[in-house]
Amino acid sequence: MTYIIEQQLLTITQNNLISKSLVIAHESGNLNNTGSLSLENEIAYMKRMAQKNGSFTSHWVGGGGRIVQIAQTGKIQYGAGKYANPHVYAQVELARTSNPDWFKKDYVAYVWLLKKLAAEAGIPNTLNTGTSLASKGIKTHHWISSNLGGTTHTDPDAYLMQHSISLNQFARDLSSTTQKEVLSPSSPTKSNHLHHIVVKGDSLWSIAKKYHTTLTWLKTINQLSSETILIGQRLIISTNSSNATPLSQFAIIKTIQKTLGIKQDGLFGPVTKQSLISLLQKKIGSKSDGYWGPESASKMRILKNGFSGWDVYVVQAFLTGNYHLNLDTPDKHYGPKTTEAVKQFQLSFKLLADGITGPKTYQKLFG
Template sequence: MSNQIEKRFIAIKQYPLTDSRIIIAHESGNALNTGKNALENEIAFMSKQALKGGAFVSHWVGNGGQIIQLSKTGFVQYGAGANANSYAYAQVELARTLDPIIFKKDYLAYVWLLKKLANEAHIPRTLNTGNTMKEKGIKTHHWVSSYLGGTNHRDPDDYLASFGISLSQFAFDLANHPEEDLFQTPAKKTTHMVIVGDTLWSIAKKQRTTVTWLKKLNNLSSNQINIGTVLKITNGEFHSIAVDHSLNKRTDIIKSIQTNCGTIVDGRFGPITKKALLCLFQEAIPVKVDGLWGTETATLARNIQFGIRGNDVYAVQAMLFGLGYEVVGVPDCIAGKLTKKAILLFQKNSRLLCDGIAGKQTLSLLFQ
């Protein structure tokens, strides 16, 4: 993948860094600026503010993958608070859009640029590792707010999640993916031969399926796999959860849910099925899969809201259905209008804030 970086340096003085330890990933946070001129609007505003002594970063990405550099890397930029600015080799902002096609191109360029800058500065392409400045890497603005202070922004977590990119996916793409492979539909294979370095998790991730499903397909009792073993795999978009929209009976839908999460298929929605769904949810984040809702799961879970996709969405839909909120329909991994309606009903009955978004509090009550 080849990207051009357009240089539009602002005429401002920049000071030397204390040390070059991190790259900071931002997004604009401006929900009112999502049109075709979003990138130019953000750059014009930031340029004016910078000339008045206000905030600025080194790069912006937007407009379908366009990259614009506003200031020098390796010098202080004022984008993430006093505790982080003097350690950030570069800070990259992502302009918003409502168009998934434009987002796809923006995200490709965003990942490409963050990786390029990290390589340039000899900084690891790891995301949000550690909780101090000791561990070099790429950090989100949210990480800076959580661990360094001096700022309270939470970007780019929710914006990426609104297009189905979890932080774990973001981290994976920064660390591993060739840029050309991002967003591509997996090859339609029926088998995979295990090679050196393969794990069930890496195979499931590549094929957009789940460890639970691979184990069920291949009658595996543990996560251990041997080199040379030929595994059956699944294919298709969004983790290959099987969806049969012809199902119309509650029992049949619950059996389908049980099949998809690899548990006993008896048509009864009880503790075993609930635990299996929580395991599926944990696997999608991912965190330690133990079927228990704990601090780590609560911390890393993303908000389940309109428009996002994934196995965590499926687990929430299935849990809602099983608990009697059948308005959610047949679980399909896509948070649409019916999913929002079911979440609203659950929140109302649980005396929670009714916003149709399954955040930490709603998810905690749903899975406990």
């Protein structure tokens, strides 16, 4: 299995190494960032830190088997403390996920990349051997803390164990001679997102129109502070599964519009949004004007797993139509899929990601 390594290199100066003795295995350690955008969120954060002379590593793995390189290998990266950094050829971070299938894909890609980088550096693909720099190979961040110092992190041990991967298993997988000996992936090179590569003449508005989405969503999901985009830039369009297409989203919106009894154009525009809010207002006994306000907000119940009703339907419709979260056609039942979509939405807007739809989530969703 060969992976595509996406290049998103930082425009910073990296100093020369003293030696190429180590490759380090990390994980993000971010308990609150486990949704479908965890990889993108972590990369965006690390890029900001690197520009401020903070810590950074060379690679990230996540998103269901994606690999992204953000810094040069064979140059100093600042991710493992002052004693290790000058001797580290590459440092690899693993983004967290709450999706077991995604973890399997991430783990296989993680192992593949660590082995590849060790081969490039000309060091053994053994894990945590020895107690000093003289023992070249792949090391966990925990090994660095225990043997070299300069850092106190203990990753990725606990996160791997959460997914039933012991350090002994990790070591065996790194030393295996064939990919089949590692956890079997399911098409790990396929992204679980719909993407668009920016070409000449594109604008964020034209891309939003093409994929029946909004400027706000594109800016949110791609961590954009403005509407400026560059030719060749890779934009995430939606977090649907890899076999989804814009037409599937189009069809879902048309189904929503059919339920509302309005024109079925497949576009989640102002008329559709106002009709959904109006439907919700009728169900809760609020003034039915199609505009979200304090009166409507005061009459909403707090939604969570197990609830059903038209209020759930409208929440699902907005998550699916306006934010392209993977919920399929709204069904009025607040189950695990809706809970996860709400968590993803909450993370995107820096809300408490508990999967419960309360006043603050309603305001961001409908306001």
